[in-house]
Amino acid sequence: MIAACLSAACEPPPDAAADGSVAADAADRADGGARARRIVILLIGDGMGRGQIDAASLYRQGATGRLHLQSLPVHAEVVTGNLSGITDSAAAATALATGELTWNGSLGIGRHGLEVENLVELAHRRGQRAGIVTTALLPHATPAGFTAHQGSRADYLLIAEDEALGARPEVLLGGGSAYYDGPGSGSLREAGDLVESLQDRGYGVVRTASELGSADPAEASGLLGLFASDHMTWVLDRPEDTTEPTLAEMSAAALRWLDAGADSSGFFLMIEGARIDMACHGNDLERAIHETLAFDDAVRTVTDWADGRPEVTVLVTADHETGGLEILEPSGAGELPQVRWRWTQHSNARVDLFASGPGVDGLADRARDQRWIHATIVSLLSGEPLAAPPPALVADGNLVDLRYRAAEQIVTSGFGAGYNQLDALWLDADEEGLSLGVEGLFEWDHNAVVALIDVDLGAGTGPAALAQALSDPIGRLDGILSSSSLLDPGVDGWGADWALASFGGSDPRAGDRWDDGGLRGLTPASGAPDDLFWGAAATNFGEGVRTRGDAVAASPSPGEGWEARIAWSQLYPTLGGQVPPGATLGIAAVLVNDDGGYTSNQALPPFPDGTENPGRSLTPLPGVVRFVIDSDLDGLPDVDLMPTVVEP
Known part of the structure; x- marks a missing residue:
């Protein structure tokens, strides 16, 4: 069986002409060729996923789809994964502000540790003004992504110095x-x-709402508003005599100040509803709703101001979703809907983009990563054609950007079609690491998908059979691997050096060490049979691929699934991030039950058509995928040869 290089996945991103999202449109030039006034306003609801939007709409209007932000004419989806897998606010803000993917916790620093120009700096370089508005403390992750260059989002004092002494936007509220x-x-x-x-x-x-309202742009070059010692007060907890302005009031003030001093150059403004995320980390539905409604009020303030100003582009999105919020039962206006929270952390759910104004039509009805928002803003501020972000291999669960669909399923799942199934194995690699994806459906809280990786196929350095080869009882994943019933696939020189696995839809980030998901070393070089090594891998699930056993069967989402990104420095720890000359991997995946000892009929490469679940019988893997990383033997990944399936 030969792997297919799907044409859609192998093509480069569309160029600006094909995309149509080019700022240099009819509104771009004024005065017969003079540089046009350009205004871009980006509003970010931190942690605001579709569940949060629906809950807020139900509470305010008694129906979904009724928030003001949802009335903007252009709608798209945004993929939020980054180098760490599931993003945090710092990395997401960096992607939005600089167009660079980075690691969680990093601010204004790219994947190689170098500072990257942000949108505030870009605006200033072009003679434009800039503003930052947030309900968090100003040096918090999202505003800091637009104003700072620091390796840790926790360095608030240093970030504040970057904001005030470095980026120095004209408005900081x-x-x-x-x-x-x-x-x-x-x-x-x-x-x-x-x-x-x-x-x-x-x-x-200014330090109060009253002072903010009376501040005169003609009397100062910029405006600093500090309304709380830490984060601003929850909307739900504010007394009637509060001295803190609302997000809408801060937004109106920022627009007034930036517009007064922008002359013909225009400005960039970022507005964040920060405490949506904080409420969702605590699974506090009522606070999450009220913070979302306050954010929507700010969106209305901005769009009302933009009405009649053809040079203004408004973009409304989220950096990520928090909590995995789902609506179970709708509610009437003024009532809290019945919901389910998945956890208290960020999720990989796609978020929405709502937009209006010049330059955004090319984003409509598409799923793009956050770098496209940055590219659109750069195009708008500069008047230059949109420069499509380069392809990037990240663990985001969207597998179609991987070059090779290396193996396809031919057996109907014995673990419940529509709930648990492995449909295809996807592979790719670059100079930094391996990308591995399993297309299919995966049940929350049950079963485990296990991918075995031989880093030197033919050398047999790892166990050929997992059955009775491992005995590590500590940690769920270690126990699953130690209980395996899998035997040698009968491929010469096969030996699994690493196991990548996820139990029940768990998706640890690159910096996480979880006992129910991640990378485990199976050889003496990286651990011991009774004490497996816990390695680092970024993992993620795509849109709509995790199922619930108490729900109706799901339909597979083509090109979506479980995806992992593993650095060469992890797979070959003694080579300093390089690969050995002629590096060739062997890879196989299989679905097992909760304890790991019961094997399903879902494997990639697949079992023969008609195979039933092998169960607890000792079962050979049906084959492995041979993936040549370095075909010209120079020690550098080239991945020029399509993977092939090797059977006994």
Whole structure:
């Protein structure tokens, strides 16, 4: 069986002409060729997935689809995975602000550790103004992605210095006075007064809603608003006599200030509803709804201001979804709907993009990653054609960007078609690592998909059969592997060096070490049979591929599934991120039950047609996929040869 290189996956991204999302349209030029005034406003609902939007709409209107943000004319989907797998706010903000994929926790720093220009810096370089508005503390992850260059999102004091002394947007509104005020009562700074530094540069400083409303753009070069020592108060907890402005009021003030000083150059403004995410981390539905509604009010304020201004583009999205929120039963207006939360962390669910104004039509009805939003904004601010982001291998669960569909299923699942099935094995690689994907359906909280990887097919350095070869009882995944009934596939020189697995839909990020998912070393070089090594891999599931046994059977989503990204430095730890000359992998995948000892008939390469579940019988793997990484023997990955299936 020869793997197929699907044409859609092998083609480069469409160029600007094909995309049609080019800022240089009829609204782009004014005064017979003079540079046009360009205004781009990006609103980010932190953690705001479709469940949060639906819950807020139900609470306010008694029906879904009724939030103001949903009325914007252009709608698209956004894929949020990054180098770590499931993104955090820092990496997502970096992708949106710089167009670079990075690791979780990093701010304004690309995959190779170098600083990358953000949109605030781009606007300033072009003589345009910029603003940042948030309900979090100003040096928090999302605003920091647009204003800072730091390796850790936790370095709030350093991030605040980057914001005030480096990027220095003309408008900074939010919480976090403890990180800006000079040493003294309530401040966390031991030296330096960032408020004073900005005042010395002509900034006005406000600390209440009243002061914000009366601040005059004609009297200052910029505006710093610090309305809380830390994050701003929850909407639900604000007293009637609060001195804190709403997100809508801050947005209106930012527009007034930036517009007054933008002259003919225009500006960029980022507005964040930050506490949606914080509520969802606590699975606090009521607070999540009220924060989402406050964000929607800010969107209305912005679109009302933009109405009649043809040079304004508005983009509304989220950095990621938090909590895995699902609506179970709708509610009437003013009532909380019945919901289910998956967990208290971020999910890989796609988020929405709503947009209006010039340059956004090419985004309509498509699923693109966050770099496309950045590319669109750059095109709009600069007036240059949209530059399509380059292809990137990341673990996002969308498998069609992998070059090779290496093996296909021919057996109907014995673990429940529509619930648990392995449909195809996808593979690709580049100079940094291996990408492995399994297309199919995977049940929450049950069963495990196991991918075995031989890093030197033909050498037999790992166990040829897992059955009775491992005995590590600590950790769910270690126990699943140790209980395996799998025997040698009968392929010369096969030996599994690593096992990549996920129990019940778990998807650890590159920096996580979870006992129910991830990478395990099976050889003496990386562990012991009774103490498996826990390696690093970024994993993720695609859209709509995780199922529930108490729900109706799902239909497979072609090209979506479980995806992993493993660095060469992990698979070949002694080679410093390189591969050995002629590197050739052997790979096989199989679906097993909760304890790992019961084998399904779902394997890739597949069992013969008509095979029933082998169950607890000792069962040989039906074959392996041979994947040549270095075909010209120079020690550099080229992946020029299509994978082939090797059978006994």
